[in-house]
Amino acid sequence: xxxxxxxxxxxxISSLVxxxxxxxxxxxxxxxxxxxxxxxxxxxxxxxxxxxxxGTSDGSRSLFEVSVRGNDKTLIKTLEPARxxxxxxxxxxxxxxxxxxxxxxxVRISLAQKLTGQAAxxxxxRMRWSGDYTATIEGEDAHHWxxxxxxxxxxxxxxxxxxxxxxxxxxxxxxxxLTLAGKPxxxxxYTDYRNxxxxxxxxxxxxxxxxxxxxxxxxHLKDVRIEEFPESVFNQNALK
Amino acid sequence: MNFPFRxxxxxxxxxxxxxxxxESSLSNPTAELGYQNSFLLGSDSNRAVGSNPTLLTRxxxxxxxxWAPSFRIGDRTFETQMKVRAWLDTIPGGFQSEFSxxxxxxxxAQSQWRLVAGFQEIVWGETFGFPVLDLVSPRDFRDxxxxxxxxxxxxxxxxxxxxFYGQTTVQLVITPFARSPVFxxxxxxxxxxxxxxxxxxxxxxxTDLGGIAGAEFGGxxxxxFSNGMDVxxxxxxxxxxxxxxRISPTSPPGTFLVLPTEQKVETLGFTFSASFxxxxxxxxxxxxxxxxxxxxxxxxVSNGAQWQNVLGADYTGTDEWSLGIQLQTTLxxxxxxxxxxxxxxxxxTKKWFDGKVEAELFVLSGLDNPDxxxxxxxxxxxxxxxxxxxxxxxxxxxxxxxxxxxxWIVRDQSRLLSWLxxxx
Numbered sequence: 001x002x003x004x005x006x007x008x009x010x011x012x013i014s015s016l017v018x019x020x021x022x023x024x025x026x027x028x029x030x031x032x033x034x035x036x037x038x039x040x041x042x043x044x045x046x047x048x049x050x051x052x053x054x055g056t057s058d059g060s061r062s063l064f065e066v067s068v069r070g071n072d073k074t075l076i077k078t079l080e081p082a083r084x085x086x087x088x089x090x091x092x093x094x095x096x097x098x099x100x101x102x103x104x105x106x107v108r109i110s111l112a113q114k115l116t117g118q119a120a121x122x123x124x125x126r127m128r129w130s131g132d133y134t135a136t137i138e139g140e141d142a143h144h145w146x147x148x149x150x151x152x153x154x155x156x157x158x159x160x161x162x163x164x165x166x167x168x169x170x171x172x173x174x175x176x177x178l179t180l181a182g183k184p185x186x187x188x189x190y191t192d193y194r195n196x197x198x199x200x201x202x203x204x205x206x207x208x209x210x211x212x213x214x215x216x217x218x219x220h221l222k223d224v225r226i227e228e229f230p231e232s233v234f235n236q237n238a239l240k
Numbered sequence: 241m242n243f244p245f246r247x248x249x250x251x252x253x254x255x256x257x258x259x260x261x262x263e264s265s266l267s268n269p270t271a272e273l274g275y276q277n278s279f280l281l282g283s284d285s286n287r288a289v290g291s292n293p294t295l296l297t298r299x300x301x302x303x304x305x306x307w308a309p310s311f312r313i314g315d316r317t318f319e320t321q322m323k324v325r326a327w328l329d330t331i332p333g334g335f336q337s338e339f340s341x342x343x344x345x346x347x348x349a350q351s352q353w354r355l356v357a358g359f360q361e362i363v364w365g366e367t368f369g370f371p372v373l374d375l376v377s378p379r380d381f382r383d384x385x386x387x388x389x390x391x392x393x394x395x396x397x398x399x400x401x402x403x404f405y406g407q408t409t410v411q412l413v414i415t416p417f418a419r420s421p422v423f424x425x426x427x428x429x430x431x432x433x434x435x436x437x438x439x440x441x442x443x444x445x446x447t448d449l450g451g452i453a454g455a456e457f458g459g460x461x462x463x464x465f466s467n468g469m470d471v472x473x474x475x476x477x478x479x480x481x482x483x484x485x486r487i488s489p490t491s492p493p494g495t496f497l498v499l500p501t502e503q504k505v506e507t508l509g510f511t512f513s514a515s516f517x518x519x520x521x522x523x524x525x526x527x528x529x530x531x532x533x534x535x536x537x538x539x540x541v542s543n544g545a546q547w548q549n550v551l552g553a554d555y556t557g558t559d560e561w562s563l564g565i566q567l568q569t570t571l572x573x574x575x576x577x578x579x580x581x582x583x584x585x586x587x588x589t590k591k592w593f594d595g596k597v598e599a600e601l602f603v604l605s606g607l608d609n610p611d612x613x614x615x616x617x618x619x620x621x622x623x624x625x626x627x628x629x630x631x632x633x634x635x636x637x638x639x640x641x642x643x644x645x646x647x648w649i650v651r652d653q654s655r656l657l658s659w660l661x662x663x664x
Binding site for chain 2 (some may be wrong): 053080081082083092094095101102105106107108109110112113114116117154155231232233237238240
């Protein structure tokens with residue numbers, strides 16, 4: 001009996017040590033890369049993105065068709081509401097253009113600019129952190145790594161982020177979007193994990209203003225599918 | 241059966257035919273219904289509306305359907321774009337109507353190239369107000385106060401080929417049968433001859449531009465640098481896009497006709513934009529060679545060169561507001577003279593209630609000429625489809641020689657415009 005208890009104890013300790021060593025062996029950048037793999041089904045994909053603004057606004061809804069290639073090419077087509085149809089956007093690297101229907105031409109905008117509600121253009125055009133941000137492990141608890149991300153480039157949506165990533169499955173669960181001075185701008189919750197394009201991914205991102213906490217937007221990802229696009233899709237002339 | 245109705249029947253037939261071959265049937269049909277109403281304010285007696293109101297003084301209803309069906313031939317997908325506009329303008333004792341084809345093109349693409357053939361708008365340049373490089377499409381000058389390029393740009397039947405190589409794009413454009421601009425009608429509020437005894441404007445719809453010999457062609461080479469600077473070089477061989485009028489004697493003796501001058505021009509252009517956080521810096525430059533120039537009074541035309549330069553900056557604030565400022569200069573050189581002019585313009589926008597209410601103010605002022613134009617605009621968006629915009633155009637021509645500045649033709653033509661739209 002004592003022998004059995006000793007075996008169980010040794011096994012348990014070794015298992016715990018094993019888990020701990022497994023967790024420790026990931027660097028911050030590796031964790032970030034794996035979190036990006038959770039959020040993105042592949043190098044090239046399309047999806048429908050529904051944004052519902054809650055809080056004090058009256059629940060306005062927008063629907064976008066998003067075509068993504070890598071982390072530096074995204075085309076966003078506005079499908080709804082009808083009056084905004086044609087206000088399409090193109091992201092190339094950190095540069096972004098929006099098509100203005102009444103001018104019938106594209107003008108430059110920034111990733112940080114508001115798309116609708118609490119959602120910025122970059123919140124749906126740029127779905128990868130790796131390559132854009134330098135990550136450090138700021139802390140961890142029983143279930144999460146807490147990573148602190150600092151922008152490596154100018155013109156990104158946010159200067160700094162704090163991201164909570166679940167141990168074991170690398171699911172992002174929460175992010176704080178911060179100013180350059182480190183003050184919180186918005187909080188994002190990654191929820192509704194379900195099967196999307198062959199993997200378990202967050203189906204909803206809820207973004208809340210850090211100061212006016214009744215200002216909330218929910219980003220719902222739908223119809224995510226891996227798809228190849230020709231180069232001509234990611235061109236200003238495709239914005240019409 | 242009037243022309244707009246016949247046009248719509250024709251378009252529906254085309255669409256039905258395309259649907260028969262279409263992969264996605266009548267995919268993505270959209271439409272815009274609208275009503276525009278404008279009142280002229282403070283016009284002098286020589287510029288009374290009379291019985292021939294045009295786009296400047298309108299009370300018009302329009303319908304603008306669009307379709308984008310696609311079809312396949314073998315392995316290749318073709319996307320078509322079709323859009324028409326039909327409008328009905330009520331005038332005392334009746335109405336006038338117009339049907340215009342806004343887009344009827346087919347495009348196909350492979351990984352590195354895209355080809356668009358047919359009736360289309362091709363847009364170049366980075367500036368607002370007076371777009372100096374937006375040369376491929378001629379303009380409708382019947383309402384010189386309407387800045388909505390979607391309304392005043394005239395599509396052309398062109399072949400538009402683009403080749404993509406990394407961040408470099410090469411674009412070639414050919415318009416085999418050029419299209420002339422649409423000029424104000426004789427007797428309309430912007431007829432430049434109003435109030436001048438013995439002189440009248442010739443209506444010029446459908447000017448012959450020489451068939452295939454009058455073809456327009458050119459291209460654009462653009463590159464997006466890794467620091468975010470977008471640079472483009474342009475060459476275009478085209479008919480002049482600036483409205484220039486010459487005077488010609490007619491019968492009876494002592495009377496004169498004023499006609500638009502149309503001649504071939506070579507344009508070289510340079511455009512760039514770059515973003516720095518919330519700021520975007522942009523510039524368009526164009527040199528037009530063999531450009532007809534309105535020198536002196538109406539009817540005096542000289543040939544020469546014109547250099548147009550616009551330098552602008554846009555700032556986007558975090559709280560739904562933006563500001564754009566521009567400095568525009570132009571230098572005209574012809575045998576016997578030069579003329580240099582400068583303007584400053586700005587546009588400020590602000591949105592409230594999650595974009596439901598938008599306010600915009602556009603101001604243009606001549607720095608060394610009498611132009612002054614203020615355009616405040618307030619837009620109310622409700623539901624998913626409705627918008628109501630109230631806009632004023634206040635033209636305060638500051639005096640001076642009438643040939644100076646760009647707004648002399650609309651001096652004293654301040655107006656109020658309301659515009660209701662419903663999008664399906």
